[in-house]
Amino acid sequence: MRVNKNEVIEYYAVLNQDGEAFTGMKAGKFQYAADWTKAKTLPLSNTQMLLAERGNELIKESEL
Numbered sequence: 001m002r003v004n005k006n007e008v009i010e011y012y013a014v015l016n017q018d019g020e021a022f023t024g025m026k027a028g029k030f031q032y033a034a035d036w037t038k039a040k041t042l043p044l045s046n047t048q049m050l051l052a053e054r055g056n057e058l059i060k061e062s063e064l
Contacts, residue, residue, distance in 0.1 A: 017055025
C-alpha cells in the first residue's frame with residue numbers, strides 16, 4: 001500500500017507457535033486460524049502487542 005509516492009508501507013501476518021495466523025480480536029483476546037487466507041495483515045507498527053506473546057513471529061504479506 002502506498003501512502004505517498006516516496007513511502008511504501010509493508011504489511012505482515014502474525015503467526016503463532018502452532019503455525020496459525022492472527023485473524024483479529026474477540027472479547028479482548030487474540031484470535032488465530034489455521035487457514036492463512038483469513039490472516040489480518042498489519043503494518044509493522046501495529047504488531048508490537050502480538051509479538052509480545054511467546055512464539056509469535058512475522059511473515060511478509062507478499063510471502064503468504
